[in-house]
Amino acid sequence: MPAxxxxxxxxxxxxxxxxxHLQAEIAEGSLTAIVGPNGAGKSTLLKGVxxxxxxxxxxxxxxxxxxxxxxxxxxxxxxxxxxxxTVVDLVAMGLWRETGPFRGLRPRHRDRIAAAIQAVGLEGFxxxxxxxxxxxxxxxxxxxxxxxxDAQLVLLDEPFTAIDARTMADLxxxxxxxxxxxxxxxxxxxxxxxxxxxxxxTMMLARELVAHGPTEKVLTAENQFRARQMCExxxxxxxxCGRSAA
Amino acid sequence: xxxxxxxxxxxxxxxMRRALLGCVAISVGATPVGVFLMLxxxxxxxxxxxxxxxxxxxxxYLVAGLSLGAMTIGGLIAGMAVAxxxxxxxxxxxxxxxxxxxxxxxxxxxxxxxIVSTRGSNVDLMHVLFGTxxxxxxxxxxxxxxxxxxxxxxxxLLFRPLVLECADPQFLRSVxxxxxxxxxxxxxxxxxxxxxxxxxxxxxxxxxxMILPAAAxxxxxxxxxxxxxxxxxxxxxxxxxxxxxxxxxxxxxxxxIILVAGIFYAVSLVFGPxxxxxxxxxxRRHFEV
Amino acid sequence: xxxxxxxxxxxxLGAGPRLAGAALVVALLWAAFLWAxxxxxxx
Numbered sequence: 080m081p082a083x084x085x086x087x088x089x090x091x092x093x094x095x096x097x098x099x100h101l102q103a104e105i106a107e108g109s110l111t112a113i114v115g116p117n118g119a120g121k122s123t124l125l126k127g128v129x130x131x132x133x134x135x136x137x138x139x140x141x142x143x144x145x146x147x148x149x150x151x152x153x154x155x156x157x158x159x160x161x162x163x164x165t166v167v168d169l170v171a172m173g174l175w176r177e178t179g180p181f182r183g184l185r186p187r188h189r190d191r192i193a194a195a196i197q198a199v200g201l202e203g204f205x206x207x208x209x210x211x212x213x214x215x216x217x218x219x220x221x222x223x224x225x226x227x228x229d230a231q232l233v234l235l236d237e238p239f240t241a242i243d244a245r246t247m248a249d250l251x252x253x254x255x256x257x258x259x260x261x262x263x264x265x266x267x268x269x270x271x272x273x274x275x276x277x278x279x280x281t282m283m284l285a286r287e288l289v290a291h292g293p294t295e296k297v298l299t300a301e302n303q304f305r306a307r308q309m310c311e312x313x314x315x316x317x318x319x320c321g322r323s324a325a
Numbered sequence: 326x327x328x329x330x331x332x333x334x335x336x337x338x339x340x341m342r343r344a345l346l347g348c349v350a351i352s353v354g355a356t357p358v359g360v361f362l363m364l365x366x367x368x369x370x371x372x373x374x375x376x377x378x379x380x381x382x383x384x385x386y387l388v389a390g391l392s393l394g395a396m397t398i399g400g401l402i403a404g405m406a407v408a409x410x411x412x413x414x415x416x417x418x419x420x421x422x423x424x425x426x427x428x429x430x431x432x433x434x435x436x437x438x439x440i441v442s443t444r445g446s447n448v449d450l451m452h453v454l455f456g457t458x459x460x461x462x463x464x465x466x467x468x469x470x471x472x473x474x475x476x477x478x479x480x481x482l483l484f485r486p487l488v489l490e491c492a493d494p495q496f497l498r499s500v501x502x503x504x505x506x507x508x509x510x511x512x513x514x515x516x517x518x519x520x521x522x523x524x525x526x527x528x529x530x531x532x533x534x535m536i537l538p539a540a541a542x543x544x545x546x547x548x549x550x551x552x553x554x555x556x557x558x559x560x561x562x563x564x565x566x567x568x569x570x571x572x573x574x575x576x577x578x579x580x581x582i583i584l585v586a587g588i589f590y591a592v593s594l595v596f597g598p599x600x601x602x603x604x605x606x607x608x609r610r611h612f613e614v
Numbered sequence: 615x616x617x618x619x620x621x622x623x624x625x626x627l628g629a630g631p632r633l634a635g636a637a638l639v640v641a642l643l644w645a646a647f648l649w650a651x652x653x654x655x656x657x
Contacts, residue, residue, distance in 0.1 A: 129499060151499055162364055162492040163549045168625045172489060175500040180486045183628025208547060228500075339650075346650035353643055463651055470647050474640040481636035482629055550624040 080142050082107040082232055082263040083128065087137035090120065090127040096135060097123040099287045105265065107142060110258040112278035112294070113267045116310040119284045121267040122154055125234045128265070141232075147176050150230035152221055154237045154267070160210045166220050167205045170195055173227030195223040198256075200249050215246035222253050233257055235266040239273065251277055271298055285309035331565075334572045340459050341572065347461045347469050347525040348564030348582065351534055354473030355518035356560040357480055357553045359535035362515065363543065365491045368536050369423060370408075375519045375532035376430035377407035379437030382453060382523065387444055391452065393464050397520055404516030407433065437528075456527035458568075458578045465524050472521035476514050483507055488549065526579040533583035534560055541590040544597020559589050 083105040090098040098120035105111060113121045126132040128139055129151045158169075171184060171192050178184060184192075196205060199219040204212070212220065218238065225233060235254075239247045254277070257264050268274050274281055274294060281297040283289040285306040290297040334341045362371045381403020382396040389395035407429050414425045441450050461469070480487070486507040489497040498504045515535075522531030542555035567582030595602050624632070 131498070147500070149499075153495060156493070157495040158493045159364075159491065162488075163547055163552065164488075164492055164625070165548070165623070168623060169493075171626055172493075172496065172500075178628075180483070180501065180503055181629035183631065184626045342650040346646050349646060350643060353639060466647060466651060470643055473643055477636045477639055478633065481632040484629075484632055485625060488625055548624075 080107055081105060082109070082142050082144060083265075084140045084142075085137070086140060088124075088127065088134055088139060089136035090123050090132055091135050092123075092132075094135065097286065098127065098284070100137065101284075101288050103282060103288060103291050105263060106280075107263055108258075108261045109280050110254070110264045110278055111266070111280040111282055112274040113265060113282050113284060114269065114271070114274060114298070115284035115289070115306055118286075119306070119310055120286050121284055122236050124284065125151065125153075125236050125265065125267060128232075128234055144232055148231040149234065150225050150228040150232070151234040152225060152236060152238055154240070156221065158209070160212075160217070162209070164209050165205065166196065166201060166207050166209065166212070166223075167192060169209055169220050170223040170227060173224035176228065191227060192223075195226040196220075198226060199223045199253060215242040218242050218250065219246060222250050226253065230262070232263045232265070235264070237267050237269065239268070239270070247273075274298065330573070331569060334569060340461075341568065343461045343466060344458045344525075344568055344578065345564065346466055347458055348534075348568065349561055350466070350469040350473040351518070351522050351525060351531075352538070352557055352560035352564055354469075354476040355522055355531070355535040356538050356556045358476060358511075358514050358518050359539035360542065360549070360553050360556050361480075361487060361491060361511065363536065363539045364549070368540070370426060371515060371519070371535055372532050373411070373426035373430040374404050374408055374516055375523070375528050376437075377433040378404045378516070378519055378523060379453065379528045380433050380440060381406075381437075382520075382528070383437045383440035386449070386453065387440055391449065393468060393524065396453075397468065397524075400520040400523065401516060403433070404519060405513065408512045408516060452527075453523075454527045454529055455577060455579045456523060456525045456530060458525040458582075459571075461525060469521050469525065472517050476518055479510065479514060483510060487511060526582065530579040530583050533586060534563070537583065537586035537590050538563065541586070541593040541597075544593040544599050544601045547599050559593075560586065563589060 081104040085101045085103045088098060088101040089096050097118075101124070113124065115121055123132065127134060129149060130146065171188070173195070174184070174188055174191070178188070193205075196202060199222045201216065201219050201223065204216065204220075207216075209217065209220065222238075238250065242250075251273075254264060254266070266278070268278070275298060278294055280292065281294040282291040283297050283302055283306055287309065289306045289309065290299075290302045335345055359368075359371065362368055378400040381399035381401070383399070384403075385392065385395035385397070385399030388399075411425050411429050437453075438450065441453055486497060486501065486503045490504060490507045490511070494504065497507075518535065519528075519531050522534060525531075526534060538556040538559040539552070541559050542552045545555045546552045563582055563586035567585045568578055570576055570585065571578035571581040593601065598604050
């Protein structure tokens with residue numbers, strides 16, 4: 080049974096579609112990478128899944144998932160890093176589904192927060208202000224919050240951009256753990272080596288669907304060439320599209 | 326000697342005790358709201374709304390004279406209208422929010438002064454602009470304490486969504502539908518506290534007691550709880566010192582209180598342990614970039 | 615910074631304790647109101 084079905088989905092801003100007539104199914108428990116040139120509509124697709132962006136046409140249907148079952152890590156997080164929050168504060172908000180705006184945190188919650196912080200390798204940083212974290216440490220903290228959200232569908236937008244190799248390896252471990260627990264993971268990525276090594280399935284976008292299936296069948300030179308051509312054909316400066324697909 | 330200078334004025338004179346209570350109420354109510362305004366980088370919004378309240382209060386004055394109720398209701402309506410309108414204008418036009426706020430408050434200020442001066446004397450104008458902290462009657466004090474109580478209880482109730490709305494609005498929207506409620510409740514608190522503050526300190530000074538202690542407290546506390554406590558303490562100290570200065574040296578009390586708060590801010594900026602200039606010059610710690 | 619760690623974290627408290635704290639502040643404020651208005655005379 081699919082966790083997600085895109086039915087003739089068209090998404091965009093101000094009536095300029097960024098994703099055209101997408102028809103695809105994401106299987107429950109699958110670990111899928113979304114790849115494609117810049118401006119191919121990858122981030123837009125994730126926003127469409129979260130519901131932050133309403134479809135211009137078609138629809139996204141969720142199997143048995145409810146809105147609370149979706150966790151989303153945006154690429155450019157809107158988090159105000161100068162806000163006086165500690166790592167514990169930030170991670171603890173992942174429990175919102177249980178605590179809501181009003182309930183206090185019980186000892187069992189605190190244990191789970193500690194476990195999540197440990198799982199992403201941030202022990203000892205619990206009381207650190209988020210403004211004093213490096214980019215990699217911040218990403219670890221956000222993954223700890225995702226862990227606590229305990230979501231059936233996890234959406235990650237370029238989660239490993241601008242972080243060090245060790246952090247990336249640790250966080251890929253977290254992604255594998257989600258996969259092992261039967262959660263559905265959808266991640267926008269640009270590094271094909273990472274995709275080949277860790278993501279069994281891939282969806283290639285260039286505003287339209289280029290290919291979708293087992294990673295080795297999708298990440299072919301032919302598909303990449305097609306995606307680049309399709310993206311150059313659409314609006315937007317072509318040199319931007321060409322460079323990013325490499 | 327210290328007794329004479331510090332305690333005696335409050336022990337001897339009812340109007341000084343009332344002034345003190347009025348300022349303490351504003352410190353307790355408005356200052357925590359100011360901390361959130363600062364953390365949301367909306368300090369200027371507070372300023373704009375304080376000015377926006379003026380024509381509303383002036384219309385109330387036009388209708389009913391120097392009436393507490395009429396001026397309060399007028400101020401509340403005008404403040405909320407501007408808060409909503411400026412957000413609306415930003416959404417439908419290309420103007421950035423700070424520019425549209427500046428436009429609104431300049432127009433409001435001019436309009437307010439014009440309305441008051443068509444009927445009132447300069448004394449009345451001074452009353453509206455600079456408040457009457459030394460002449461607060463029971464009704465005004467009841468209003469100030471009620472606003473402070475409502476404000477403190479609302480902040481306590483909505484603390485968690487409000488923090489998230491400031492720190493990570495995207496996340497709040499993804500887990501809860503409280504985002505809009507929190508935002509508008511907060512704006513209502515800002516307007517309410519400014520209207521309360523304007524009776525004691527005047528429209529121009531009310532925003533000072535909201536923002537200056539919050540800005541100063543940022544240099545003393547790293548956590549938000551400490552920041553709120555510090556800001557309230559600084560606001561109260563400024564109130565007492567400002568009132569005493571105005572008593573001993575016959576200064577206008579509203580500006581005296583705000584000036585003392587300003588001095589606290591300057592001292593904090595230089596000597597505050599969290600990111601103050603001296604602390605930054607010392608190589609031990611690095612806060613932010 | 616150290617004290618920040620041992621301090622109770624306002625964000626992790628429930629609405630009950632937060633409202634109780636706020637109610638205490640409100641009670642003190644109205645006590646001050648009674649003290650200040652016990653004697654007549656604004657001016």
